[in-house]
Amino acid sequence: MNSRADQLKVFFLPFPVSGHMIPMVDLARLFAMHGVNVTIITTPANAFLFQKAIDRDANSGHQIKTHILEFPSAQVGLPEGIENFNMITSHGMSHKLYHALSLLQKPIEQLFQEMTDCIITDMFYPWTVDSAAKLGIPRLVFHTAGYFSQCAASSIKQYAPLLSVNSTADTFLLPDLPDTIEMTTLQLPRWVRTQDGYAQLMDRIRESERQSYGAVVNSFHELESAYEEHYTSITGIKAWSVGPVSLCVNRDAADKVERGNKVAPKENEWLIWLNSKECNSVLYVSFGSLNKFSTAQLIELAHGLDASSHQFIWVVRQKDKDQDEGWLEDFEKHIKESNRGLIIRDWAPQLLILEHQAIGGLVTHCGWNSILEGVTAGLPMITWPLYAEQFYNEKFVTQVIKIGVSVGVTEWRQWDEEAREAVKREEIEKAVIFLMGSGVQAAEMKNRARELGNAARRAIQSSGSSQSNLMSMIKELTSLKCGRS
Numbered sequence: 001m002n003s004r005a006d007q008l009k010v011f012f013l014p015f016p017v018s019g020h021m022i023p024m025v026d027l028a029r030l031f032a033m034h035g036v037n038v039t040i041i042t043t044p045a046n047a048f049l050f051q052k053a054i055d056r057d058a059n060s061g062h063q064i065k066t067h068i069l070e071f072p073s074a075q076v077g078l079p080e081g082i083e084n085f086n087m088i089t090s091h092g093m094s095h096k097l098y099h100a101l102s103l104l105q106k107p108i109e110q111l112f113q114e115m116t117d118c119i120i121t122d123m124f125y126p127w128t129v130d131s132a133a134k135l136g137i138p139r140l141v142f143h144t145a146g147y148f149s150q151c152a153a154s155s156i157k158q159y160a161p162l163l164s165v166n167s168t169a170d171t172f173l174l175p176d177l178p179d180t181i182e183m184t185t186l187q188l189p190r191w192v193r194t195q196d197g198y199a200q201l202m203d204r205i206r207e208s209e210r211q212s213y214g215a216v217v218n219s220f221h222e223l224e225s226a227y228e229e230h231y232t233s234i235t236g237i238k239a240w241s242v243g244p245v246s247l248c249v250n251r252d253a254a255d256k257v258e259r260g261n262k263v264a265p266k267e268n269e270w271l272i273w274l275n276s277k278e279c280n281s282v283l284y285v286s287f288g289s290l291n292k293f294s295t296a297q298l299i300e301l302a303h304g305l306d307a308s309s310h311q312f313i314w315v316v317r318q319k320d321k322d323q324d325e326g327w328l329e330d331f332e333k334h335i336k337e338s339n340r341g342l343i344i345r346d347w348a349p350q351l352l353i354l355e356h357q358a359i360g361g362l363v364t365h366c367g368w369n370s371i372l373e374g375v376t377a378g379l380p381m382i383t384w385p386l387y388a389e390q391f392y393n394e395k396f397v398t399q400v401i402k403i404g405v406s407v408g409v410t411e412w413r414q415w416d417e418e419a420r421e422a423v424k425r426e427e428i429e430k431a432v433i434f435l436m437g438s439g440v441q442a443a444e445m446k447n448r449a450r451e452l453g454n455a456a457r458r459a460i461q462s463s464g465s466s467q468s469n470l471m472s473m474i475k476e477l478t479s480l481k482c483g484r485s
C-alpha cells in the first residue's frame, strides 16, 4: 500500500440509475481494495442503496467513504426521497430529476476543490471535464457499457449510413467496424434519428469523452479486444478495461445479495427451488432495473415460457405489477403446481442466481451489466433489447461473441415507454426451445459462453488482463499526482 503522502485520492461521481450506479460503486470499491483513498459523491436515498457495502469495506480497513449532498427535492418539486431514475413514475419527474442534478453541479465542484487527485465520473456529467481542467487534475470517464456499443454509435455518427436506405426497416452496414454488422434505422436510439435536446447532450458527452484523460471500461480484453483497440483509435484517448467489476468486488454472499439493495425476495425461496433442479435446466428471465412492460407483453411472455416446457425463474417488476394482476396470480399458481417455474417480484439477487449451477441460460434485455454478468457466469442468452444502447449490445452478443439468439425485437423505444408491438408467444417459445435444447448450434453457443466465463475469471486474477490494467492505471494516476506536488 502507498504511504499516506503518496496515497492517491479519487472522487467517484455515479449517475443515479441502477445500471450506472451499481457498477460504479463496484469500481470505487475495487480502487479502495487496491490502496486508493476513495470518496463516492451521492445523495441520501442513493447512498442508502449501497452504504452497507461501503461500511463493510471501511471496517475492514479500506479507505472508502460516501460524501452525501443534500438533494434539492423542494427546489425542483420532487417528493422527498425520489432521487434516482428507478424511483420516478412519470416523464415529468424525469425532467425534474435532470434539473436537480444540474443544481448539484455547484456543490460538487466545490467538493472537487477539497483536494482530490483525480475524478472518475459517469458519462452523464460532461461538465466535469472543465472542473478537472481548472484544477489541473485528470478526469476519467467510466463507461458502464462496453466498447462495441461505443464503436457502433461512433460509426453511425461519423458515416450516417441510415441516410442510404429508403425505409426505416431496411438494413445498412455499419462502416469501419472490425466485423460486418448490419442494423436498421428502427433499431437506433431516438437521439441518433432526430436532433432533439437529448441528441445535443449526447454530442456534448462524446466531446467531453475525447477531452478526458482516459476511459475506464467495465469490460475485459479477451471479450472485446478488437473493439478495445478500435475505441482508442477513434477517440484518441487511453482506455483501461478493468472488468467484470462485479466479479472483482462482490465475493461473498452479503455483497451479492445486497447489491442494488432493493427488497430481497422471500428468503431463500429461489435458492431452495434452484437447489432442487438439475444442472443447466433453468432459464433466468429478467429485463433489468428500469423496464415496464404492457400487460399484453407480459401475457405473451407467460404463454411463451409455458409453451416451451422448460423451467424458468422470471423477475416481474413492481412497475409491471400495477396493471391487472389477476392473470399473473393464476399463472403463478399454475407454474407452482407443475413445479416448472418461479416468479420473483421486483428485484432478484441476480449475481447469486446466475452463478447457480441449475441456471442454463438467460433472457436479457441486453443491458450491459446483465450481459457481462451472464458472460461471467458462462451462460448463453436470448436477446430482447429494449432501449439505450441495447440493440448494439444484441449485435455484439449474437454476431460477435456468438453466445446468444435474438427473440426478434425490431424497434427501439424510450426506457419509460411501452413497445408499439408485443413480441409474440410463438417467437419466445421458439427461442427458449432453441437455447435450452440440445441442438448442435445451441451446444456450440454454450461452449463459447463457458469459455468466455473462464476468460472473465482469468482476467481478474493477479496476472490477468483486467487486474494488470487496474494496477497500471493506479500507478499512472499516482505518478501524475506525484509529478504535480
Ligand code: UDP
Pocket: 018, 019, 020, 022, 259, 260, 286, 287, 288, 289, 290, 291, 315, 346, 347, 348, 349, 350, 351, 366, 367, 368, 369, 370, 371, 373
Ligand atoms: N439487477 C439485479 N436484480 C434485478 C434487476 C437488476 O440485481 O432484479 C442488477 C443487475 O444485476 C445489473 C443491474 O441491476 O447489475 C441492471 O443493469 P443492466 O445494465 O443490466 O440494465 P438496466 O437496468 O440499466 O437497464
